[in-house]
Amino acid sequence: MTSTPTALRTLRHYGHSARALSLALGLRRMRIFKLLVTLCALLAWVVALGAASAQLTHNIYHHWQLDKRSSLMIYLPPDTDPTALNQLVATLPTLAGVDNVAVVPPTTLQGWLAPVISNTAALPLPTVVQLSVAGDAPRNAVRATLAQGFPTAELDDHAPVLQDVGRIIEALQRGAAILGLVMLAILALIIGLTVRVGLLARQHAIQLLIQLGATDASLALALLRSVVGHVCLGTLVGTLAAAALLAAASATTPVLASHMAANVWLALLCAPLLLPALAAAVTALTALGMIRRV
Amino acid sequence: MNAAHRPRRDTPSLDSRTGPIPMIRLDHVGYRYLSGTAQHNPWALQHVSLELARGSFHLLTGPSGAGKTTLFNILTLSTPPSTGDVWIDGIHVDSAHRRARAALRRKLGVIWQDFRLLPHLTVRQNVELPLLLNPVHTNAPAHAVDEMLEWVGLTPLANRPAGELSGGEQQRTAIARAVVHRPDLLLADEPTGNVDAAMARKILHLLSELHKHGTTIVLATHDVGLIASKQIPILRLENGCLVTHKDDINT
Numbered sequence: 001m002t003s004t005p006t007a008l009r010t011l012r013h014y015g016h017s018a019r020a021l022s023l024a025l026g027l028r029r030m031r032i033f034k035l036l037v038t039l040c041a042l043l044a045w046v047v048a049l050g051a052a053s054a055q056l057t058h059n060i061y062h063h064w065q066l067d068k069r070s071s072l073m074i075y076l077p078p079d080t081d082p083t084a085l086n087q088l089v090a091t092l093p094t095l096a097g098v099d100n101v102a103v104v105p106p107t108t109l110q111g112w113l114a115p116v117i118s119n120t121a122a123l124p125l126p127t128v129v130q131l132s133v134a135g136d137a138p139r140n141a142v143r144a145t146l147a148q149g150f151p152t153a154e155l156d157d158h159a160p161v162l163q164d165v166g167r168i169i170e171a172l173q174r175g176a177a178i179l180g181l182v183m184l185a186i187l188a189l190i191i192g193l194t195v196r197v198g199l200l201a202r203q204h205a206i207q208l209l210i211q212l213g214a215t216d217a218s219l220a221l222a223l224l225r226s227v228v229g230h231v232c233l234g235t236l237v238g239t240l241a242a243a244a245l246l247a248a249a250s251a252t253t254p255v256l257a258s259h260m261a262a263n264v265w266l267a268l269l270c271a272p273l274l275l276p277a278l279a280a281a282v283t284a285l286t287a288l289g290m291i292r293r294v
Numbered sequence: 295m296n297a298a299h300r301p302r303r304d305t306p307s308l309d310s311r312t313g314p315i316p317m318i319r320l321d322h323v324g325y326r327y328l329s330g331t332a333q334h335n336p337w338a339l340q341h342v343s344l345e346l347a348r349g350s351f352h353l354l355t356g357p358s359g360a361g362k363t364t365l366f367n368i369l370t371l372s373t374p375p376s377t378g379d380v381w382i383d384g385i386h387v388d389s390a391h392r393r394a395r396a397a398l399r400r401k402l403g404v405i406w407q408d409f410r411l412l413p414h415l416t417v418r419q420n421v422e423l424p425l426l427l428n429p430v431h432t433n434a435p436a437h438a439v440d441e442m443l444e445w446v447g448l449t450p451l452a453n454r455p456a457g458e459l460s461g462g463e464q465q466r467t468a469i470a471r472a473v474v475h476r477p478d479l480l481l482a483d484e485p486t487g488n489v490d491a492a493m494a495r496k497i498l499h500l501l502s503e504l505h506k507h508g509t510t511i512v513l514a515t516h517d518v519g520l521i522a523s524k525q526i527p528i529l530r531l532e533n534g535c536l537v538t539h540k541d542d543i544n545t
Contacts, residue, residue, distance in 0.1 A: 016426055017426055017427055020419075020422075020423065020426035020427070021427075023415065023419065024412055024415060024419075024423060026412075026414050029414070205412055208410050208412065209423075209427070210396070210399070211370065211371075211372060211399060211404065211410075212399065212400075212423055212424055212427055213396050213397070213399040213400030213402075213424065213427045213428060214396065214427050215392075215393055215396040216392060216393075216396075218427070292392070
């Protein structure tokens, strides 16, 4: 029961001594730490935007996939016999897995083409039948049915395209993850170098403080406090800048806004948190190793 | 300064002895410079053995190059000896863990000849450093620092950066820092070297007061005349060897 006040006293002592050592080492005046803030802001900005973009891409793909995966389009020649067409429309719903069958009205089709082709009314447009299907099962049955009555019909199946796009999305996400790891590795190098340069610049002060009774842990804690403080400041600035950019992009691009789910903001805010955590680990290891050699 | 570092050994025992543990015990301590200029006689210290009781006051004297600074560095735990064993406050320094050595250093007060102040800190911040580094003194009242600054006559300069002080003022700051935490062992290298005679007497009076309160003191100085009137035993080094280790008065 008496250990709590002792632990609190120890923590308070470490707090006091870390502040005193930070002041004694002149860590606040070190220019390289100010550079660290700038570098961390840039890295946090890249990491936050990278994570948010990866999540946003995933959201867009997922939404598009849900929309397209359940849809098949059949393109029949313009001169298709209406009786045969009606028969086809009546037959298709009987196939297992086909939920709904609808002939796309010519006006709708002209509307689809209008942005890219002018004077669509004069063109011989195909007859388009839209199917809502469940899963992959009915695709072969639909193909077989078409082969019997409409050998020239074309079936627009999104599945292969979806698979390709899915692979591209996965590759992009892997690329973003690798980029993130590279960023973290760069940060680890920068912080390791900063700590080394900082300790070398303050070598005499460290020797004196050790002579006055400072422990390795208290010196490392002082350095940790300073480095993580600067990294946190840089991370905050970089993350806020990334959030502002994403918010601006979302406000000016409505199609983007529709996919800006909470998980995009969560990725943007959480990914940069790796920077202070990494900074703490690298600083502690580097500082303890170097202080023991002083 | 390159020393021949030895692999860590098991702690040599003090068990064979009876009676109180001395504050300082050196057993055949030697120090050899590995590089450069001292090729003819690389041994700065040879076979130095001594015991200084708790609460004792000793002078460390000897001509230039006798090994005073080397012995001083060994006693302040700045330099490990090349040979022999050192015990401070019953702790075998060479085999002690770094944390134990840090704890031991917090019991020491050291006045270096070159002061070793942190120039960007104010006088007050320099003086209060030993208190802030020690869990026992973390919450020490500020008046401990104030009293010490007043005693060394630096109250008006308390908030001035140490780097802006004169040599004498820096020396007084270094003295205040060395004694503010009431060390068990005070090691002083020429503490009166840069101050006037009045301040030198004042410093010696402070050391005497500390000694009366039980602090063990080793004072390295050339100025034997200054302490001629005091009854202080002398440790005399010549050519790296301890030639006098006696408790009688040497005037």
